Amino acid sequence: MIQLTDQPIDSTSLLAQAHSPDAGAIVLFLGTTRRLTNGRETRTLFYDAYEEMARKELANLEAEARERWALTECTIVHRLGEVPLGESSVAIVAASAHRRAAFEAGQWLIDALKERVPIWKQEHWADGTTDWVHPTPVANQEASNDN
Amino acid sequence: MNVVVKLFAGARELVGKDEIAVEIGSGATIGELREHIFRQHAELRPLLPHVMFAIETTYCNEDTPIPENAVVACIPPVSGG
Numbered sequence: 001m002i003q004l005t006d007q008p009i010d011s012t013s014l015l016a017q018a019h020s021p022d023a024g025a026i027v028l029f030l031g032t033t034r035r036l037t038n039g040r041e042t043r044t045l046f047y048d049a050y051e052e053m054a055r056k057e058l059a060n061l062e063a064e065a066r067e068r069w070a071l072t073e074c075t076i077v078h079r080l081g082e083v084p085l086g087e088s089s090v091a092i093v094a095a096s097a098h099r100r101a102a103f104e105a106g107q108w109l110i111d112a113l114k115e116r117v118p119i120w121k122q123e124h125w126a127d128g129t130t131d132w133v134h135p136t137p138v139a140n141q142e143a144s145n146d147n
Numbered sequence: 148m149n150v151v152v153k154l155f156a157g158a159r160e161l162v163g164k165d166e167i168a169v170e171i172g173s174g175a176t177i178g179e180l181r182e183h184i185f186r187q188h189a190e191l192r193p194l195l196p197h198v199m200f201a202i203e204t205t206y207c208n209e210d211t212p213i214p215e216n217a218v219v220a221c222i223p224p225v226s227g228g
Contacts, residue, residue: 031228047227050155050220053204054227078227090228110228116206118220119227120156132157133226136197 001074002058004051006081009088018073018095025099026073027106031090033083041126047080047089050118054078057117065094065109069101076109078119089121148173150180150213153220158198161190171213177202178209180219198223 001017011030018026033045062074073095083089090113094105113119121133150169154162169183177200185195199206199222202213206222213219 048156049227050153050201050204050222053201053220053222056204114225114228116225117227118155118201118222118225120223121226122156132160132223134157134194134197134224135226136224 001076002055002062003075003077004049004054004058005077005079007079009077009079009091011088011091014075014077014091014093018075018093020072020095022097023072023095024097025102026093026095027099027102029090029092029106029110030088031110032088033085035085037123042085042123043126044085044124045083045089046122046124047078047083048120048122049078049080051080053118058113061109061112061117064112065105068108069094069096069105071096071101071105074105074109076113078113078117080119148175148213148215150175150217150219152180152184152200153218155221156223157194158191158221158223161194162188173215174212176209177207177211177213180213181209184221194223 015028035042058076065074071094075093077091079089092106092109094102096102123131150171151166153166171183201220201222202217
């Protein structure tokens with residue numbers, strides 16, 4: 001299941017949906033908004049998307065993960081609009097009969113999402129300035145350490 | 148032909164608009180579109196080498212020809228998650 005939402009992500013209900021007699025392992029990843037980036041203070045974050053294409057790319061990720069691993073559940077939810085500090089901007093649930101597939105799929109899904117899904121983060125810094133975040137090859141190391 | 152290019156995030160902020168119209172030869176490629184935008188929109192030059200383009204919500208490469216009336220989008224480096 002994939003979803004873009006402007007509402008807070010209810011990770012408890014996402015987890016509840018992943019419980020099944022066929023699942024022996026459920027992995028939940030939450031990306032949450034952090035106060036400090038390289039020592040600079042964030043006031044809040046905004047996320048924007050090319051929604052039509054983001055939905056398609058997320059659906060592709062789900063399909064590819066289900067092809068690579070035997071998953072009993074695969075959920076990707078991304079929040080758009082303002083995501084206040086400490087709240088979740090993204091949730092991934094991967095469930096499978098055994099833990100290895102669930103861990104691997106969860107890791108792969110968040111990495112692939114950050115590489116190809118057309119969603120962008122805008123930092124609203126504590127000093128009142130704003131920046132769209134566009135990781136370039138030089139900045140990639142930094143971006144991959146994001147969460 | 149006239150190609151309308153959707154802009155997002157930093158690209159939209161640099162231009163101050165949601166989309167730009169580019170007049171380009173029929174059957175032109177994404178690479179040619181990129182060169183046109185480079186010449187006509189100096190404000191996009193810092194970001195332009197890093198952006199991808201999508202036609203009808205599918206990423207494409209530099210030698211992809213642009214169909215008539217296609218929906219083209221300029222996709223700056225993504226930062227979801």
